Every structure is written in structure tokens, then in C-alpha cells.
Amino acid sequence: MRSEPPDEITVMVVDDHPMWRDGVARDLAERGLRVVATAPDAPAAVRIATATRPRVVLMDLNLGETQGVAAIAGILERLPGTRILVLSASGEHQDVLDAVKAGASGYLVKSASITELEAAVRRTADGAAVFTPGLAGLVLGEFRRMDTADGRTGRGGGSDAEDPTLRLTERETDVLRLVAKGMTARQIATRLVLSHRTVESHVQNTLRKLHLRNRVELTRYAIERGLTDDS
Incomplete structure (x- = not known):
């Protein structure tokens, strides 16, 4: 029997596509994660994250006219304890390296299933560096x-x-x-x-x-x- 309940995992979802953003937020909430906010672009992500202080930020890199790399740096400047997991359609090596150099804790491509995504968010909250298979070796090799x-x-x-x-x-x-x-x-x-x-x-x-x-x-x-x- 646990002496205390496990720490609650709070999440913010950042994506410029409303249907995708809302769908991911809903799926994560249905699996027991507390989605405290969503954001459509980098400036909003930095502003809203600062206000809500999520434990994990799940973020796309391509945010329309703004780039997720700028948001990663901006969030971590204000909230160094927050962990950022990139969820992107791009598996390009340079995108992965740019995200990690900006401070991202991990990187998944959007072909991941919701089960894989939930597990990745939980592992990121628990302190792991989580990558789509093949990308971790790329980062350490670099x-x-x-x-x-x-x-x-x-x-x-x-x-x-x-x-x-x-x-x-x-x-x-x-x-x-x-x-x-x-x-x-x-x-x-x-x-x-x-x-x-x-x-x-x-x-x-x-x-x-x-x-x-x-x-x-x-x-x-x-x-x-x-x-x-x-x-």
C-alpha cells in the first residue's frame, strides 16, 4: 500500500492545428494526465506555460509563423524545471538536434500511437530522455x-x-x-x-x-x- 499518492502529471499541449491539439489533449486527459493548458504558437506557449507551470510541455516544432525551438528556450528560461517533449511530424536530424540543443528532454514523431505518447509523457515527467527509436543514438552521436x-x-x-x-x-x-x-x-x-x-x-x-x-x-x-x- 502506498504511503502517498503518486505525483500528479500536469501537461500543456502546443500545436498550431486546433483539431490535432484538442485531440491530443483529450486523449491524454482520458488516460489520467491533467492537461492544464493548450497553446497555438510560440509566444502563447511561453506566456501560458509561465502562468500554468506544467510539469511537461508537449510541443510541435512547426508552429505556423513561429518555431517551437524559440518556445522551448523561452519556457526553460522562465521555468527551468519544466520538461519539454517534442511531438513533430518531422524526423529530420537537424530538427531533432536543434530541439535538444534548445533544451528539449525528448523527441517523438507524430506517427507514435497514443499509448506510446502517454508512456513518453509519463517517462519525461519521471526524468527520462525519451526519443523515437533511432533518434537517441543520433543525439548522443552528435x-x-x-x-x-x-x-x-x-x-x-x-x-x-x-x-x-x-x-x-x-x-x-x-x-x-x-x-x-x-x-x-x-x-x-x-x-x-x-x-x-x-x-x-x-x-x-x-x-x-x-x-x-x-x-x-x-x-x-x-x-x-x-x-x-x-x-
């Missing part, structure tokens, strides 16, 4: 390519005094390693015998100390430092 192009090995750059990893506690480092391996906060809690909220607190503290915005950036950071290698 991060590795950028690291190589920048001349970074992930292990030898800079002195210890300059390494922000040294500001992390041992437990925060443990959590960082598991986040980078793709584990959700609940999975990490089980592995480390911690509460879900304690794991989330460690993640937020790590993001703050490393000046990062989301778990995708944490994963890149861990790859750069070799923290994903098995000992």
Missing part, C-alpha cells in the same frame, strides 16, 4: 562528434580545480552516472535505495552546480567526463 571537434577527451581537459564535477557529492555523482545511462528517477531510487523525491533533489542540485538545464545535457556532460564507462 554530442560525441562535437566533443571530438572541440578537442575534448572527457577526461583530461582542465585542472582538477577547474572541474565542476568535484563540487558534486558522492551520491550526486552516483545519480549522475545512472541518469546518463538512461534510467528514470524511479529506477534510480530503486537502485540506490532512495526515495523518488531524494533522487529528484540530487538531480536538481547537480543541474544547478553544473549550470545545466536538463537530463540530456547531463548525459552529454557525463559522456565528456567518461562517467558512463563501466568500471
Whole structure:
């Protein structure tokens, strides 16, 4: 028996097509997610998200005359704890990379079923980086390519005094390693015998100390430092 009910997942749906936007919002609500708002374009998305503070923003990239990438950056500037899951008709690699670089936590194409979409929203709320199959490898591959192009090995750059990893506690480092391996906060809690909220607190503290915005950036950071290698 649970000692407390699970955290409620609040969602905002952003899409410039009213029928699609309303349909997705209705389907998610029917599956137990609380849709607190919808928005048709980037300026409205930033404004409404700031007012309603959803846990997850489900967002298209093509928003008519505006672009979802601008909305992602705008929302995260105001609500750094919010997680953004892109749901787009485009599977173009550059669109995926642009969204992730702006701060998106994941990326699905619109061919996903409602069951897949619901699961993705829940996993995003729980701290996972969720991608349509094949896209996660693209993102991590790009991060590795950028690291190589920048001349970074992930292990030898800079002195210890300059390494922000040294500001992390041992437990925060443990959590960082598991986040980078793709584990959700609940999975990490089980592995480390911690509460879900304690794991989330460690993640937020790590993001703050490393000046990062989301778990995708944490994963890149861990790859750069070799923290994903098995000992």
C-alpha cells in the first residue's frame, strides 16, 4: 500500500492545428494526465506555460509563423524545471538536434500511437530522455562528434580545480552516472535505495552546480567526463 499518492502529471499541449491539439489533449486527459493548458504558437506557449507551470510541455516544432525551438528556450528560461517533449511530424536530424540543443528532454514523431505518447509523457515527467527509436543514438552521436571537434577527451581537459564535477557529492555523482545511462528517477531510487523525491533533489542540485538545464545535457556532460564507462 502506498504511503502517498503518486505525483500528479500536469501537461500543456502546443500545436498550431486546433483539431490535432484538442485531440491530443483529450486523449491524454482520458488516460489520467491533467492537461492544464493548450497553446497555438510560440509566444502563447511561453506566456501560458509561465502562468500554468506544467510539469511537461508537449510541443510541435512547426508552429505556423513561429518555431517551437524559440518556445522551448523561452519556457526553460522562465521555468527551468519544466520538461519539454517534442511531438513533430518531422524526423529530420537537424530538427531533432536543434530541439535538444534548445533544451528539449525528448523527441517523438507524430506517427507514435497514443499509448506510446502517454508512456513518453509519463517517462519525461519521471526524468527520462525519451526519443523515437533511432533518434537517441543520433543525439548522443552528435554530442560525441562535437566533443571530438572541440578537442575534448572527457577526461583530461582542465585542472582538477577547474572541474565542476568535484563540487558534486558522492551520491550526486552516483545519480549522475545512472541518469546518463538512461534510467528514470524511479529506477534510480530503486537502485540506490532512495526515495523518488531524494533522487529528484540530487538531480536538481547537480543541474544547478553544473549550470545545466536538463537530463540530456547531463548525459552529454557525463559522456565528456567518461562517467558512463563501466568500471
